[in-house]
Amino acid sequence: MTAPILSLRNVNKSFGPIDVLHDINIDLRAGEVLCLLGDNGAGKSTVIRLLSGVHKPSSGEILMDGKPVTFASPRDASEHGIATVHQFGGTFPLMSIGRSFFVGVEPTKGWGPFKVYDRKKANAIAVKAVREFGITRIEDGDRLVGGLSGGERQSLAIARAVHFGARVLILDEPTAALGVKQATHVLRIVNEAKRRGLAVIFITHQVMHAMAVGDHFAVLIRGAVAADFKKGEKTREEITDLMAGGASMASLEAEIEGYMASHDGHPPPVAAH
Amino acid sequence: MIRNSSVGGLLRRPEAGAFLGLVAVLLFFAVFGGLTFLKPAGMSSWLNVAANLGIIAIPVGLLMIAGELDISVGAMVPFGAMTTAVISGHYGLPIWLGIAVALGFGVLVGLINGYMVIRTAVPSLIVTLGSLFAVQGIVLGLTVLITKSTSVALTVEGPAKAVFGDFILGGQLQTSVGWWLAFTACYIFFVHFSRYGNWIFAMGGDKVSARNAGIPTDRMTILLFVLSSTSASFVGMSQAILYNSAQVAGGQSFIFNAIISVVVGGVLLTGGFGSVVGIFFGTITFAIVNQGIYYTDFDRNWSSLIIGVLLLGAVLMNNTFRKMALSYAPKKGAK
Numbered sequence: 001m002t003a004p005i006l007s008l009r010n011v012n013k014s015f016g017p018i019d020v021l022h023d024i025n026i027d028l029r030a031g032e033v034l035c036l037l038g039d040n041g042a043g044k045s046t047v048i049r050l051l052s053g054v055h056k057p058s059s060g061e062i063l064m065d066g067k068p069v070t071f072a073s074p075r076d077a078s079e080h081g082i083a084t085v086h087q088f089g090g091t092f093p094l095m096s097i098g099r100s101f102f103v104g105v106e107p108t109k110g111w112g113p114f115k116v117y118d119r120k121k122a123n124a125i126a127v128k129a130v131r132e133f134g135i136t137r138i139e140d141g142d143r144l145v146g147g148l149s150g151g152e153r154q155s156l157a158i159a160r161a162v163h164f165g166a167r168v169l170i171l172d173e174p175t176a177a178l179g180v181k182q183a184t185h186v187l188r189i190v191n192e193a194k195r196r197g198l199a200v201i202f203i204t205h206q207v208m209h210a211m212a213v214g215d216h217f218a219v220l221i222r223g224a225v226a227a228d229f230k231k232g233e234k235t236r237e238e239i240t241d242l243m244a245g246g247a248s249m250a251s252l253e254a255e256i257e258g259y260m261a262s263h264d265g266h267p268p269p270v271a272a273h
Numbered sequence: 274m275i276r277n278s279s280v281g282g283l284l285r286r287p288e289a290g291a292f293l294g295l296v297a298v299l300l301f302f303a304v305f306g307g308l309t310f311l312k313p314a315g316m317s318s319w320l321n322v323a324a325n326l327g328i329i330a331i332p333v334g335l336l337m338i339a340g341e342l343d344i345s346v347g348a349m350v351p352f353g354a355m356t357t358a359v360i361s362g363h364y365g366l367p368i369w370l371g372i373a374v375a376l377g378f379g380v381l382v383g384l385i386n387g388y389m390v391i392r393t394a395v396p397s398l399i400v401t402l403g404s405l406f407a408v409q410g411i412v413l414g415l416t417v418l419i420t421k422s423t424s425v426a427l428t429v430e431g432p433a434k435a436v437f438g439d440f441i442l443g444g445q446l447q448t449s450v451g452w453w454l455a456f457t458a459c460y461i462f463f464v465h466f467s468r469y470g471n472w473i474f475a476m477g478g479d480k481v482s483a484r485n486a487g488i489p490t491d492r493m494t495i496l497l498f499v500l501s502s503t504s505a506s507f508v509g510m511s512q513a514i515l516y517n518s519a520q521v522a523g524g525q526s527f528i529f530n531a532i533i534s535v536v537v538g539g540v541l542l543t544g545g546f547g548s549v550v551g552i553f554f555g556t557i558t559f560a561i562v563n564q565g566i567y568y569t570d571f572d573r574n575w576s577s578l579i580i581g582v583l584l585l586g587a588v589l590m591n592n593t594f595r596k597m598a599l600s601y602a603p604k605k606g607a608k
């Protein structure tokens with residue numbers, strides 16, 4: 001097994017008196033999709049905000065290629081190769097595909113103070129990058145981003161991250177609010193990113209979507225990793241139970257609470273696999 | 274920049290509504306006022322109004338594209354005029370010093386506005402509402418304190434007069450028309466051709482994403498506030514030189530007039546969409562309505578009604594065109 005690109009080691013996060021994450025340990029490897037699952041408020045978004053430089057851990061560390069790192073800002077994290085795509089985020093609805101693809105790194109042509117934005121080049125590269133991800137319906141880089149469907153926008157943002165050299169791709173509920181077809185589209189693109197060797201963190205509430213792309217699953221319950229397993233180790237029913245709170249969910253919660261009460265607030269260690 | 278010369282392509286551009294509005298207004302006044310307002314005397318009357326307004330409206334519009342608003346320009350016009358008049362008229366110091374200090378105050382107020390907007394979470398409308406009143410107070414207080422009057426005379430001759438505040442081309446057109454055209458050309462390059470324009474649109478579209486993409490949003494915001502308040506100060510300064518006097522009041526009309534020109538020009542009030550050419554057309558449209566009424570038989574009191582209707586019409590039209598731009602996809606007949 002390859003060494004992880006990105007790991008969380010005993011990470012805790014509290015906002016003032018509210019403890020949101022407890023002793024999180026997660027490993028992320030290149031060419032692997034990690035599905036982060038859990039009920040509303042379990043702390044999934046908080047985990048990715050730590051990884052994308054929005055928040056800093058209260059304790060514990062983030063390792064990149066085995067070395068501890070701290071991200072001063074979202075920009076710092078993206079300079080480390082971590083790209084985060086929020087639902088509809090990172091794209092500008094009233095800008096053209098070419099212009100929004102190159103925001104901040106616009107290609108220019110010309111000389112000295114008269115350098116002009118190279119629209120043709122930007123459009124050509126942007127359209128090519130999205131088409132390589134299978135979105136062949138996009139042909140014109142002058143189209144406005146807001147005119148694309150939700151799935152196409154998501155794909156554009158992913159293509160952009162990959163084009164600019166991201167190693168880790170974080171997708172927070174990229175398939176929420178998408179229809180079946182559009183969601184399939186995004187899932188295909190996630191697989192394509194994985195094939196290109198990126199490490200992907202994929203958050204979803206939909207078991208089917210998780211099972212379609214996931215290699216590795218981590219389920220958060222009340223801010224702690226309640227289960228950590230590989231593809232094929234659990235059935236769909238078991239995963240659904242974990243996510244949606246069936247019988248096994250109830251027993252897990254009771255177990256965790258009991259353990260935390262007797263181990264001054266620490267959650268039980270996740271069984272090694 | 275002309276990416277698509279078909280009718281549909283032109284209609285999807287931000288300035289389409291402004292252009293049609295301009296045509297409508299021209300037709301209206303041609304029918305009701307004859308063509309006198311297109312003869313040299315008539316033309317210079319609205320070109321002068323458009324020039325002074327346009328120099329301020331473009332940077333105000335760029336701020337709006339970037340998602341900000343600056344209404345302190347209403348106080349910066351008299352501030353620029355009064356600074357020039359007090360220094361070079363009341364104290365009799367060289368006119369170049371008056372000009373430099375007037376523009377310097379423009380830069381300073383812009384820096385303060387910009388800095389307050391990026392440091393606090395207060396919306397720029399409120400921040401600049403504060404500086405509007407603060408600057409008005411400073412102008413009135415200091416002028417009365419220094420000169421014991423609310424109006425100050427100055428006489429300017431020589432190159433400063435010829436460059437900033439004179440009549441050109443037979444004595445009816447103000448020099449500011451030349452400045453307006455030159456500034457507009459620079460802004461078109463800056464916004465639509467250089468890469469920096471992209472940053473302004475991105476900031477107005479989604480500021481957080483723009484910052485994460487590596488755009489120095491704070492510096493751009495400050496720069497835009499400096500541009501707008503310095504431009505307003507510039508207009509005040511050149512008006513004082515042109516009319517050989519400065520008043521503490523006046524200038525508030527620039528606030529609404531600039532915003533009307535910008536919105537008629539197709540800029541989205543919530544940011545992220547617009548064009549310099551659109552603001553240019555919007556300013557001319559406003560100036561023609563403002564002055565054209567004098568060439569008709571209508572009482573001039575009706576001009577506000579026309580402006581109001583024009584504004585609503587332009588906004589509705591711009592909304593339609595923006596929807597067209599959003600839903601536009603190339604025909605797929607080829608394959």
Ligand SMILES: Nc1ncnc2c1ncn2[C@@H]1O[C@H](COP(=O)(O)OP(=O)(O)OP(=O)(O)O)[C@@H](O)[C@H]1O
Binds near residue numbers: 042044046
């Ligand atoms: N800045 C904050 N200050 C205080 N509490 C916070 C903050 N951010 C998140 N929380 C709390 O942390 C918990 C986890 O939130 P988070 O957004 O990570 O959940 P999530 O798993 O992403 O949920 P969802 O599936 O609904 O998106 C919530 O109870 C939330 O109220």
Ligand SMILES: [Mg+2]
Binds near residue numbers: 044045046
């Ligand atoms: Mg969330």
